[in-house]
Amino acid sequence: MDNILNFTLEELQNWMKDNNESAFRAKQVVSWIYKEIWDFNLMKNIPGELKEKLSKSFYIGIPKVIEKFESKIDGTKKLLLGFKDGNLIETVIMKYKHGNSICISTQVGCRMGCKFCASTIEGRVRNLTAGEILSQILVAQKLIGERISNVVLMGSGEPLDNYDDVLKFLELVNAEYGLNIGQRHITLSTCGIVPKIYDLADKGLSITLAISLHAFSDEKRKEIMPIANKYSIKEILDACKYYIEKTKRRITFEYSLVKDVNDSIEDAKSLGKLLSGLLCHVNLIPVNEIKENSFKRSSEKTINNFENTLKNLGVEVTVRREMGSDINAACGQLRRSYIELSSNN
Template identity: 65%
Template sequence: MKNTLKIDLNGKKNILDFDLKQLKTWMKENGDKEFRAKQVFSWLYKNVTTFDEMINVPKATLERLEENFYIGIPEIVETFKSKNSETRKHLFLLRDGNVVEGVVMQYSHGNSICISTQVGCNMGCKFCASTLGGAVRSLTSGEMLGQIMASQRELGERISNIVLMGSGEPLDNFENVIKFIKDVNSEDGLNIGQRHITLSTCGIVPKINELADLNFQITLAISLHAPTDELRVKTMPIAKVYSIAELIDSCNYYIKNTGRRITFEYALVKGVNDSKEDAEKLAKLIKGMLCHVNLIPINEINENELKRSNEEAVKIFKDILTKHGIETTVRKEMGLDINAACGQLRKSYIEKREL
């Protein structure tokens, strides 16, 4: 998408869209010392919300920053915390009035966040609430960073793992997502290692190949959800554009270039893609690949009649894959009571706001 918001209504830019090199250049071009950029950066990533909090930065510099920038940490307008797990879902209000979702999950090994990369989504997957209404616009790298920084402020703890699996298709916002990965990985920023970042895509083949050429060490998760083109096209419109054979080829290219294991996400839908035959076909498709399968009983939404597979069907499906030597897990249920499925909270918030 090309309609990414670069400047807010007052003509100011989100300073979180600038990496350290860009900010140094801006300082120099605007009559300031380059080293001031490092000072400002150190404050930004301490989660300050105003320039006045940067107490070791000269007043003249702060005034220039205030005139030209805003600190794009979004307001959390709603938070729901699960009763059954350490999971909380945030609704973030962006500068232009749009809202996006993020889910924070607390584990013994650290805190993870699932962030959005677009306002809405154009991919049209039938089991996902994010696609309802399509995509409004793509997020900038700074708006993605802002979701993490706002969540860290609310949580009072560091977030160490990131999943790009909220609203939107990350590879449909390729340039901003790549910049985000570089920025969040930077020692001058949040300094989160690439191996602690997962990018989930429905399978835009040319962009997977382009991502592979960058040789990032992130985890690539492919939303597969079916073992055949005929079955996949029923729930995923992207299957009309790229066949499963093309998708598997791009996955193998990614594995070859990066040495990283692929995760195949497989949303189990009762009576649609959860049969023994489907499991056998999936095993045949991916056997021998450096991969892992994550089975996901779908979160049901009111807008369609798709139902989640029962526990017995999930177990049988998993056992068949395991029998074929394919490492398989069932996603731990977290946040069902807070509408943690992508897009559900945003949709309900917009509906209430429009009343």
């Protein structure tokens, strides 16, 4: 059986024709799904015979909410979601003045090995399908009873390591017949898989590309990000320049500040020099402390000094506002603690 959420409207129309059904039925079925009716038998204007065909060929792959936490500080919600094969992922819903944002996963686990991230500790289990990526938004909207307006592909997994399904997800989430979330409201975060950045640039999308940089030199980057052993910063920046040229979109560089590792004034000056003249924005992220490593968060004074140094060098920069700090909202922490607890019982 196939997860119907993986199908575009056109693909479902073709399935209808192949199964001796009218193509317009596809739009009816899709309409029900986006109205949060996730049982074919409850779709009122669908004939009984078609309901039987649908039930034999498809399932509606909505994950179960295994655990839910809500921040008492800012209302951020973190969900542990379970798929029918038993795999778990995390999704975070953040409420801002400009609307609801969601941080979604693209893989179960991750194989990139970044030392500051809990998602990657046990590697990648499998990729998520386009429909499974989409389903996180459907679950979130039903839970909060409000529309999600901004999407960040920055949860568990490396989106460009699941390139084809992520591209199809972008098509599905942007479709007028579905959630109709504009590409300019979508951010894709990557640790820098250079060939895929070029491929993505050639698609001419309007999404925001975010690069997890976290260091100004290859030597420093290799200490915390294994991907740096494959692609140099120069290669990444060349790919970014190509992306900017092709899309006319500003790039975001994410920089996690780690005490005594990459947070000195000299680090800031070197980073500013590296990014000088590039159409970009730096997002400074006070590192999330996890028990699996010794990384410590930089002091507020160090963070402010780093930010001001970049500003003085003409680099656009902001410090990311912490969301859900009291519920371990950093990716990977909830899934990992749940698995550890389950294995000990």
